[in-house]
Amino acid sequence: xxxxxxxxLVSSLTVAGAVAxxxxxVSGATRRAFDRISEERRKGVTDQFQxxxxxxxREVEDKVQRAAASGAVQQIAVEANxxxxxxxxxxxxxxxxxxxxxxxxxxxxxxxxxxxxxxxAPARFGYKSDWLIxxxxxxxxxxxxxxxxxxxxxxVAFAAVHAxxxxxxxxxxVGARKLDPPFLASLGVAPGVRAMLWLAxxxxxxxxxxxxxxxxxxxxxxxxxxxRQKAFATVQWTRDPATAESIVALPLxxxxxxxxxxxxxxxxxxxxxxxxxxxxxxxxxxxxxILLGVLIGFxxxxxxxxxxxxxxxxxxAVAGGxxxxxxxxxxxxxxxxxxxxxxxxTEQLIEQRDRAIQAERVAAWRELxxxxxxxxxxxxxxxQITIENLQRARERHAEExxxxxxxxTATLLxxxxxxxxxxxxFSDFAKMPPPEFEAVNASxxxxxxxxxxxAQFHAEGRPCIEPMLELAEANVEISADPLQLSRxxxxxxxxxxxxxxxxxxxxxxxxxxDGTVRIAVSxxxxxxxxxxxxxxxxxxxxxxxxxxGLGLAIVQSVVxxxxxRISVSGQPGRGATFTIELPARRNA
Amino acid sequence: MRRTLSxxxxxxxxLLAAAALVAARRPHxxxxxxxDVSSAIGSLDPADVPTDPAEAAxxxxxxxxxxxxxxxxxxxxxxxxxxxxLTLEAxxxxxxxxxxxxxxxxxxxxxxxxxxxxxxxxKADVVELPLSDLRRVQQQGGHTSESSPCMxxxxxxxxxxxxxxxxxxxxxxxxDRQAIRNVLLQRQGEISGALLPxxxxxxxxxxxxxxxxxxAQELAASAxxxxxxxxxxxxxLRSIAERIIVNAAEAGITLRPATASQADVRLAMVRxxxxxxxxxxxxxxxxxxxxxxxxxxxxRALIESRRLVPLFQLPVAYELSPxxxxxxxxxxxxxxxxxxxxxxxxx
Numbered sequence: 061x062x063x064x065x066x067x068x069l070v071s072s073l074t075v076a077g078a079v080a081x082x083x084x085x086v087s088g089a090t091r092r093a094f095d096r097i098s099e100e101r102r103k104g105v106t107d108q109f110q111x112x113x114x115x116x117x118r119e120v121e122d123k124v125q126r127a128a129a130s131g132a133v134q135q136i137a138v139e140a141n142x143x144x145x146x147x148x149x150x151x152x153x154x155x156x157x158x159x160x161x162x163x164x165x166x167x168x169x170x171x172x173x174x175x176x177x178x179x180x181a182p183a184r185f186g187y188k189s190d191w192l193i194x195x196x197x198x199x200x201x202x203x204x205x206x207x208x209x210x211x212x213x214x215x216v217a218f219a220a221v222h223a224x225x226x227x228x229x230x231x232x233x234v235g236a237r238k239l240d241p242p243f244l245a246s247l248g249v250a251p252g253v254r255a256m257l258w259l260a261x262x263x264x265x266x267x268x269x270x271x272x273x274x275x276x277x278x279x280x281x282x283x284x285x286x287x288r289q290k291a292f293a294t295v296q297w298t299r300d301p302a303t304a305e306s307i308v309a310l311p312l313x314x315x316x317x318x319x320x321x322x323x324x325x326x327x328x329x330x331x332x333x334x335x336x337x338x339x340x341x342x343x344x345x346x347x348x349x350i351l352l353g354v355l356i357g358f359x360x361x362x363x364x365x366x367x368x369x370x371x372x373x374x375x376x377a378v379a380g381g382x383x384x385x386x387x388x389x390x391x392x393x394x395x396x397x398x399x400x401x402x403x404x405x406t407e408q409l410i411e412q413r414d415r416a417i418q419a420e421r422v423a424a425w426r427e428l429x430x431x432x433x434x435x436x437x438x439x440x441x442x443x444q445i446t447i448e449n450l451q452r453a454r455e456r457h458a459e460e461x462x463x464x465x466x467x468x469t470a471t472l473l474x475x476x477x478x479x480x481x482x483x484x485x486f487s488d489f490a491k492m493p494p495p496e497f498e499a500v501n502a503s504x505x506x507x508x509x510x511x512x513x514x515a516q517f518h519a520e521g522r523p524c525i526e527p528m529l530e531l532a533e534a535n536v537e538i539s540a541d542p543l544q545l546s547r548x549x550x551x552x553x554x555x556x557x558x559x560x561x562x563x564x565x566x567x568x569x570x571x572x573x574d575g576t577v578r579i580a581v582s583x584x585x586x587x588x589x590x591x592x593x594x595x596x597x598x599x600x601x602x603x604x605x606x607x608x609g610l611g612l613a614i615v616q617s618v619v620x621x622x623x624x625r626i627s628v629s630g631q632p633g634r635g636a637t638f639t640i641e642l643p644a645r646r647n648a
Numbered sequence: 649m650r651r652t653l654s655x656x657x658x659x660x661x662x663l664l665a666a667a668a669l670v671a672a673r674r675p676h677x678x679x680x681x682x683x684d685v686s687s688a689i690g691s692l693d694p695a696d697v698p699t700d701p702a703e704a705a706x707x708x709x710x711x712x713x714x715x716x717x718x719x720x721x722x723x724x725x726x727x728x729x730x731x732x733x734l735t736l737e738a739x740x741x742x743x744x745x746x747x748x749x750x751x752x753x754x755x756x757x758x759x760x761x762x763x764x765x766x767x768x769x770x771k772a773d774v775v776e777l778p779l780s781d782l783r784r785v786q787q788q789g790g791h792t793s794e795s796s797p798c799m800x801x802x803x804x805x806x807x808x809x810x811x812x813x814x815x816x817x818x819x820x821x822x823x824d825r826q827a828i829r830n831v832l833l834q835r836q837g838e839i840s841g842a843l844l845p846x847x848x849x850x851x852x853x854x855x856x857x858x859x860x861x862x863x864a865q866e867l868a869a870s871a872x873x874x875x876x877x878x879x880x881x882x883x884x885l886r887s888i889a890e891r892i893i894v895n896a897a898e899a900g901i902t903l904r905p906a907t908a909s910q911a912d913v914r915l916a917m918v919r920x921x922x923x924x925x926x927x928x929x930x931x932x933x934x935x936x937x938x939x940x941x942x943x944x945x946x947x948r949a950l951i952e953s954r955r956l957v958p959l960f961q962l963p964v965a966y967e968l969s970p971x972x973x974x975x976x977x978x979x980x981x982x983x984x985x986x987x988x989x990x991x992x993x994x995x
Binding site: 146147148149151181182183184185186187 | 783784787824827830831832834835887890891893894898
């Protein structure tokens with residue numbers, strides 16, 4: 061990961077984290093505020109609901125009282141005081157009273173709760189009432205909750221009982237308002253508030269009928285069953301969070317019997333939508349913040365890393381040989397100082413290189429002069445001796461002059477030839493032509509060059525040299541000038557043979573490795589010292605007594621022209637190995 | 649002198665009052681008697697006998713008044729709207745002499761509520777009176793007429809359940825007939841375990857009607873529920889059926905409301921078709937017999953074979969306008985319109 065990427069990532073994450081923290085904090089604060097408001101609203105709604113229920117209670121009490129005060133009920137009470145009361149003519153009276161008072165249930169009972177007339181179960185006259193009525197309910201003359209069996213199951217109702225006494229005996233009028241969807245609809249609840257009823261038999265209803273997904277209330281109802289206390293829960297009815305309701309369960313009990321619970325649900329739709337809005341706004345602002353952070357980070361990173369990148373580019377250029385590279389950084393910070401130091405360093409490097417080149421040139425010229433002087437002096441000295449011999453023979457030994465002349469002229473010609481050879485080599489080195497590239501199989505080229513020397517390996521009067529080829533066949537195609545490369549190889553092989561005056565093994569190998577073709581020429585000769593290895597490719601440097609020092613310089617020049625490199629390794633007494641590395645031909 | 653004059657005036661007044669009283673009690677000719685009935689018939693063909701007992705009774709009444717004696721009956725059909733109305737007019741050529749009434753208008757298919765309204769608004773002179781209201785109307789001084797018991801209410805068990813006979817016995821023992829008669833029937837009719845009423849057969853009291861819930865519980869122990877049907881249009885049958893369900897539940901028998909075609913038990917009301925016991929039993933599906941002992945055996949066999957539980961013998965009742973006189977019904981509830989006269993007609 062680059063420094064720029066890392067810097068960009070860090071800055072972006074910092075901005076994103078900050079935005080997320082702010083969003084989270086705002087969202088949390090909003091939620092807490094909403095929860096507080098919701099709690100207050102829930103309390104208000106519950107209080108209002110309880111007032112409504114109390115109002116309904118009183119209404120039931122009033123209705124039962126009115127029914128009890130009716131003439132027909134008074135007649136029943138009078139009949140009850142007879143020695144043999146006959147209630148048969150009043151069997152439908154409860155229904156009439158229930159209709160008149162708009163009560164769901166109304167029973168007229170004897171004090172022992174035997175039914176005289178029942179509006180909801182007219183056929184049960186003479187039987188005991190099966191309503192849940194405690195003695196306290198009768199004596200308290202207040203409304204109470206009761207459970208009433210019906211044809212469709214069990215109903216829970218607000219009931220009130222009123223005793224009608226005429227004479228010694230009394231009768232009871234018990235009326236009730238069923239807790240059902242119409243009852244729930246009649247409750248004056250605020251908008252967004254829903255009244256529901258859970259019956260202990262398992263049914264859950266609201267003003268419109270049975271409630272769907274009742275299983276979502278299981279936890280809340282379990283709490284009510286267990287504690288018989290007011291309980292609270294937030295219920296999400298569907299996957300849509302907007303369907304969530306804050307529900308307060310008010311248990312409906314009669315004595316120790318849990319009859320059900322009134323559930324007051326406050327819709328959280330507005331809250332959820334608002335929270336959702338805040339969330340999306342947070343996400344939007346956060347996203348924009350992150351984007352802005354990324355952009356700012358990118359810009360900042362660019363500003364910070366551009367000089368560094370320029371420096372890297374400058375260093376790479378210097379490493380690539382372009383020492384004239386300069387980094388243009390105008391800031392005065394550490395990066396600017398670094399850039400200034402870099403520029404100063406390159407300037408000093410150039411100066412040092414120029415001085416080194418100058419020194420090397422001087423040294424090379426000196427070496428060349430020394431070598432020229434040496435090379436020329438070697439043939440010149442015999443020439444001088446020969447000419448002096450000729451002069452001396454002419455003056456002192458005229459009779460031997462012819463013979464001396466013949467030998468001397470032969471020597472002169474041989475030395476002249478030496479001079480010519482020396483001049484030719486210098487001339488060749490000077491006019492090395494640019495290579496003409498073509499596809500060359502390195503192994504095949506090695507074999508061809510090797511053939512040129514086969515006659516010399518086992519020639520009589522010469523040390524025996526054992527050739528050894530280890531040539532790869534695949535992926536050894538290179539782009540090369542075969543003549544120049546062949547010449548370089550010949551030079552290396554000649555050097556190797558010269559290094560083995562007493563014979564030995566000449567091993568030539570080729571191999572392909574990762575886009576590079578290596579050609580290695582090894583001898584088992586006297587080897588090279590470390591210093592010799594270091595100076596071996598310097599022009600005019602030679603370890604041989606008779607050499608121009610241009611052979612390896614020519615090899616290096618050829619290899620360099622082929623975009624390759626040459627190296628040498630070896631130790632004294634253990635031979636030397638020259639390795640040429642050339643780029644493999646593409647699409648080979 | 650003055651005293652003599654006063655006495656004379658008093659005597660004359662008494663004579664005038666007596667004359668008015670005598671005149672008022674003397675049958676009057678003329679007038680139109682308006683009768684509302686809940687049943688309706690669509691044909692006057694004697695061969696087409698309705699299955700519903702009330703419709704069959706209505707048709708028999710009409711045929712008796714209009715077509716009896718080969719056209720020499722008291723009335724003849726003046727206007728006929730099937731299922732709606734029938735107007736009879738006095739037959740001047742009646743063999744028993746012209747009836748007092750000029751016309752009789754019978755409006756059919758009138759619900760009990762409509763009949764009550766018509767009566768209150770004086771749009772009807774005679775309306776059917778539910779038995780549950782009979783006592784109240786009588787206590788309020790209303791004019792009523794009721795026949796002898798001529799309708800039998802019974803439970804009819806059907807199906808092929810193995811325990812049906814036991815359940816029939818259990819149900820019969822579980823039903824509190826007395827409470828039903830006292831409250832729902834307002835002490836009208838008779839409790840009966842027989843198909844034919846006591847007045848007709850003379851042996852109806854031999855059929856048991858006592859309640860024994862404990863025995864019923866033993867017989868019905870762990871019995872599966874029975875499906876139960878009744879005619880929901882009849883308020884009286886409905887209330888009796890509901891009470892039977894409560895009584896049966898007390899004995900551990902569950903009766904579940906069902907349609908008639910799917911019911912194991914059906915609460916039915918059957919009309920006694922004749923004032924002759926043998927003929928009546930024959931009409932009910934039993935054997936014709938003249939000897940009372942054989943008749944009793946035949947009725948018992950009929951109850952057993954048809955898996956019946958007779959419950960009550962009921963009369964039919966009517967509420968009459970005060971100006972209707974001489975309204976009577978035969979022992980099996982048949983009308984006798986030829987003797988009826990209306991106050992306000994020509995003396």
